[in-house]
Amino acid sequence: MPESAKRPYSSPLRAESARRTRLLVRDAAARLFIDRGYVSTTVRNVAEAAGVSTRTVFTAFPGGKAELFHEVLHAAIEGDGAAAPTQVPRDGDPVERILDQMVGFSTDVLERAGTLMTTSIESSGADDDMRRFADEGARASAENAMTLAEGLAAHELLRPEISVQRAADVLFTVVSPQVYSMLRRQCGWDVDEYRNWVKATIRASLLH
Template sequence: MSQHAKRTYSSPLREEAARRTRATVVDAAARLFVDRGYVSTTVKQIAETAGVAVRTVFTAFPGGKSELFREALDAAVAGGSADSAGDDPAPAERSRPGRVASGPAGSDAERIVEQVVRYGADLLERAGGLLMTSVESSGADPDMRRFADEDARATADNARTIAVGLHRHGLLRDDVSVDHAAHVLYTLGSPQVHALLRRDCGWDVDEYRAWLTATLRATLLR
């Protein structure tokens, strides 16, 4: 076998091994960040949990914990494996509940709310733990403050998009302004409320979805 043939054969194997290692490290980091918090988690603990050397972690993620958190969050938001995390859009471009906000003309209010709740709940089921990690660690770490602020801005922007869409289609109650609707959507669809009900109160996801749907309907819609 020629040297060229050996390289052609072995390179894909090495690339696949590198992807698997990267995914394993990201998954380990995500679990530790959620379970122990960002500040308390060390790269050494991540390496041990992933079953790799510390040097391997830094080779794959030169940015250390901050880069690992970004990779883990992007993978969770995208809903795929950690292998595809690097292909995810920037925070402001992530798929969020507000992407269905304005809807096509003729969409009824209940269908829009159901779509918003479904997309939002699915996102928070995947990424809510990491988003709460950034919120809870934001006072102790500047990177976590940045992540928390980015998500808050994205959530607020999408909430306003939803509110504007409902208003344009004449679906908001007469006594509910766009600003008020945006604030309600921002608050009730937040990772904080999701964590309170799902984690602290022990609600199952169907109970959470049903409550959020009913509350948004009663609070905002005609």
């Protein structure tokens, strides 16, 4: 066959098999990271839980455990298309609508990814990759809190004595994965109790 007639071999079935294997490994890693923590989970553990070889894990995730955790956390934050966003009523108190939207979004993310976020924080003292993930998460949360605080200020919802920076600090703390973990996991609050507490705390601390 002439060289010009040759085409690179590509199999849709092989690509789909690789995708399924990647998801299988990722989901097994997610369970182990949540149950055992990051430091105590090894790539061999993940391979055994997924029913594949260690080599297969590294083929799917060449960066090893750090890449696996990044993929697991990203999928949880994004929701993988599985979770519907919290529905926000269009009528009633406009401040309540804003709170419902703010708190609903953050609660949805924490329900999916809060335990993994806490895992990265708890493991940050023992692992450089976890320290980087925890630092990146904290910066992203602080930036998001500032954006929300600026939005509240723009709508003139903050009390006069509350600065935008103070509002951002309060929001950063109240919706943090640490507080979420304490109330939802350690204290056993259900998600509605947690959501209502967050809204009430923001109202009492920041708003007119």
